[in-house]
Amino acid sequence: MATESAGESAGDSASVARRAVDAAPLIDHHVHSVLRDVTEREALERFLTEAGKPAAQGHSYFDSFLGAALLRTCAPVLDLPVTTGPDEYLARRMELGGEEANRRLLGAAGVAEFLVDHGYRGDDLAGVAEFAELAGTKVRRIARLEQVAEAVVAGGADAASFADAFAEQLAAELSGPEAAVGCKSVLAYRHGLDVDPAEPGPGEVREAAREWLAHARNSGELRVSHPVLLRHLVWAGLKAGVPLQFHTGYGDPDLELHRADPALLTGLIRLAAPLATPIMLLHCYPYHRQAAYLAGVYPHVYLDVGLAINYVGYRAAAVLAEALESAPFHKMLYSSDAFGLAELHLMGALGFRHALAEVLEPLLSRDGRSEEEVARFAAMIGSGNARRVYALPAGT
Numbered sequence: 001m002a003t004e005s006a007g008e009s010a011g012d013s014a015s016v017a018r019r020a021v022d023a024a025p026l027i028d029h030h031v032h033s034v035l036r037d038v039t040e041r042e043a044l045e046r047f048l049t050e051a052g053k054p055a056a057q058g059h060s061y062f063d064s065f066l067g068a069a070l071l072r073t074c075a076p077v078l079d080l081p082v083t084t085g086p087d088e089y090l091a092r093r094m095e096l097g098g099e100e101a102n103r104r105l106l107g108a109a110g111v112a113e114f115l116v117d118h119g120y121r122g123d124d125l126a127g128v129a130e131f132a133e134l135a136g137t138k139v140r141r142i143a144r145l146e147q148v149a150e151a152v153v154a155g156g157a158d159a160a161s162f163a164d165a166f167a168e169q170l171a172a173e174l175s176g177p178e179a180a181v182g183c184k185s186v187l188a189y190r191h192g193l194d195v196d197p198a199e200p201g202p203g204e205v206r207e208a209a210r211e212w213l214a215h216a217r218n219s220g221e222l223r224v225s226h227p228v229l230l231r232h233l234v235w236a237g238l239k240a241g242v243p244l245q246f247h248t249g250y251g252d253p254d255l256e257l258h259r260a261d262p263a264l265l266t267g268l269i270r271l272a273a274p275l276a277t278p279i280m281l282l283h284c285y286p287y288h289r290q291a292a293y294l295a296g297v298y299p300h301v302y303l304d305v306g307l308a309i310n311y312v313g314y315r316a317a318a319v320l321a322e323a324l325e326s327a328p329f330h331k332m333l334y335s336s337d338a339f340g341l342a343e344l345h346l347m348g349a350l351g352f353r354h355a356l357a358e359v360l361e362p363l364l365s366r367d368g369r370s371e372e373e374v375a376r377f378a379a380m381i382g383s384g385n386a387r388r389v390y391a392l393p394a395g396t
């Protein structure tokens with residue numbers, strides 16, 4: 001067509017890849033809800049770092065690829081130019097109000113479904129139903145194993161009844177119309193992935209529960225971190241019949257990074273193979289190549305590069321390309337791991353689409369694959385793998 005711009009011509013493989021990726025729906029399989037509102041610069045900046053602390057005196061977390069990507073991606077959604085600075089951005093966000101800002105940003109993400117982990121600081125964020133309403137899309141829950149265990153003990157279970165009470169509560173989480181579609185373990189945070197991979201016996205679990213409850217009584221701290229109990233929760237998750245997500249790699253300073261290397265799960269992955277439960281390695285960065293190897297060689301292992309997509313800014317395509325070096329396309333999923341700021345939900349989705357198009361483009365220009373094939377790969381990675389692995393009903 002004479003009116004077609006050069007960038008949209010059929011021969012431009014970058015545009016073709018982009019079109020194929022844009023047509024693919026996204027399911028964000030690991031994400032959190034949003035804050036109802038943000039009214040202070042410091043509160044906004046807290047979500048641009050895993051540090052949990054303000055930037056060094058006189059500095060700003062906006063001075064990063066993440067900060068630059070936020071302004072570039074989100075300012076136009078709030079009717080501002082991309083050249084907007086952080087203060088102007090926040091002023092406009094407050095003028096619109098949290099609800100309107102959330103609706104605009106989440107809506108612009110264009111995500112088909114969110115699988116939400118609401119077990120971390122859930123009280124600070126919009127509830128799951130509220131988040132679904134703001135996003136205008138389907139939202140399903142993921143059950144966080146450690147939180148279920150702590151709730152069972154808070155509800156009165158003792159050392160002798162803990163295992164049964166936990167099993168019962170987990171079964172309840174996974175049934176009914178609001179059933180969680182997967183479980184999640186934060187073993188990496190509570191101990192490290194370097195645990196004995198074997199399933200503990202009932203006597204060991206009872207004894208560990210006794211130690212945990214005695215410690216909880218003395219310290220007033222209910223957080224479960226006993227390695228035997230954490231292993232028990234993992235095995236209960238593996239036997240629950242839904243995918244089991246593991247936090248791996250990048251996170252806040254509560255974890256020791258080298259003990260969050262997914263390769264440390266190799267023993268567990270082997271032992272769990274007969275169950276065929278999908279093991280979902282979350283985030284993975286900077287160990288995404290290790291995770292890709294595991295996903296490449298073990299049929300029940302999958303990965304994403306959530307969180308890193310946002311944090312590495314314009315380098316997202318490089319990280320995604322590294323993760324796809326050894327993982328086949330049917331093992332990669334989309335996740336933003338966005339938490340708190342709807343900006344992160346939007347940046348995750350747009351950043352991922354941008355990165356995926358860049359990574360898949362050589363299949364057209366170098367390998368001679370067709371647009372249809374590239375569209376099929378994009379659909380697989382964007383949502384098809386999640387829909388298959390989590391057994392999500394089609395088209396909801």
Ligand SMILES: [Zn+2]
Pocket residue numbers: 030247282283337
């Ligand atoms: Zn996460």
